Amino acid sequence: MSRSQNTGAKHHPEKKIGPFPGGVGVAIWLNAAETDDGTKRFRSFTLSPRRYRDPESGKWRDAPSYRPEDIATLQFALSQAQAYLLTTPLPGDDEHDADAGNDGEY
Numbered sequence: 001m002s003r004s005q006n007t008g009a010k011h012h013p014e015k016k017i018g019p020f021p022g023g024v025g026v027a028i029w030l031n032a033a034e035t036d037d038g039t040k041r042f043r044s045f046t047l048s049p050r051r052y053r054d055p056e057s058g059k060w061r062d063a064p065s066y067r068p069e070d071i072a073t074l075q076f077a078l079s080q081a082q083a084y085l086l087t088t089p090l091p092g093d094d095e096h097d098a099d100a101g102n103d104g105e106y
Contacts, residue, residue, distance in 0.1 A: 014043070017080045023051030023062075024070055026077040028084060030091070041090045045081050047074070 018025020025048040033040050049062035050070060066074065 013046075015081075015084055017077045017084075018073075019048055020073045020077065022067075022070065022073075023048055024066070024073050024077065026081045028081055041092060043085060043090070045085075047077075 013027035014030040015028040016025060017028075026045055027048065028043055028045045031042050031044055033042070049064070050066050051060055052063055053059070054061050
């Protein structure tokens with residue numbers, strides 16, 4: 001049986017892309033799962049919801065949907081997330097230990 005957990009300090013994302021106007025963005029999370037073979041690291045991502053101010057209460061709320069004009073922003077954010085996920089080795093990846101410490105930034 002495996003147990004998954006987020007390994008970021010205080011559950012902060014490893015990388016954020018955005019937020020863009022309306023609150024849209026992507027967060028990339030570094031996770032770990034304990035398996036019979038030891039700790040396995042993997043990444044996941046979340047999409048931030050569109051935000052709006054409730055006209056009655058004046059409070060900020062999460063929208064359950066996106067608008068057509070959000071599509072280009074979502075495409076851009078997902079493209080940036082994909083590039084990060086494809087080019088940044090997981091911490092402890094023996095094959096890429098020489099690159100450790102550059103945090104995927106070039």
